[in-house]
Amino acid sequence: AKKGAGEAPELPGGLQISQGGYTLDLSTPRVEAGEPAELRFAVVDEDTSRKVTAFRREHDKELHLIVASTDLTTYRHLHPERAADGTWSTPVELPEAGGYRVFADFTPDVKNAEGVTLGADLAVSGDASPEALPEAERTVTVDGYEVTLDGALRPGAGSELKLEVEKDGKPVTDLQPYLGA
Structure with a gap:
């Protein structure tokens, strides 16, 4: 279906603090580098202004929280705990000062709900000691494993990416599901 005149195209998830009738309310907008902290937030229903308390389990969890530095050198995939009132919290310790983006990925437990990814x-x-990003590489070696990426991303379209994992020149075939997928 075509968008009507004046309608903005739908943006990819995580670029907006509010989308699909939900808002990410980050109660902890600042933490100290290298120090343990408690990251607190809620997902708020824009129609009722109340914290959402019912979520569908996706990939074994009700909500997945990604924290990534803007220079992409730090990445955390966290599984916060939800209190009965809808407040989520998780311990976090981020090594470097600077800007980070928090992505909350969830599906509300309501009829015809679709997955939502909000960002703050x-x-x-x-x-802070920002570093330039290294040049992109198709093959990298980490802890003795060689990982090769095949495929290309296309803006505004789905893309299929294939990862090949080898160790000592042989394909790794005993991979296990991650997050239920």
């Missing part, structure tokens, strides 16, 4: 900025205080 998180500041990490301390002495």
Whole structure:
């Protein structure tokens, strides 16, 4: 279906703090680099202004929280705990000062619900030392495993990516599901 005149195209998930009738309310907008902190937030229903308390389990969890530095050198995939009132919390310790993005990925437990990914900025205080991103590579080696990426991303379209994992020149075939997938 075509968008009507004046309608904005739908943006990819995680770029907006509000989307699909939900808002990510980040109660902890700043933490200190290298220090343990408690990250707290809620998903708010825009129609009722209440915290959402019912979520569908996706990939074994009700909500997945990703925290990534804007320079992409730090990445955390967290599984926060939800209190009965809809407040989520998780311990986090981020190593470097600078800008980070928090992505909350969830599906509300309502009829005809679709998955939603909301994003919010998180500041990490301390002495920042930004580094330039390395050149993109199709093959990298980590802990003795060689991982090769095949495929290309296309803006605004679905893309199929294939990862090949080898160790000592042989394909790794005993991979296990991650997050139920």
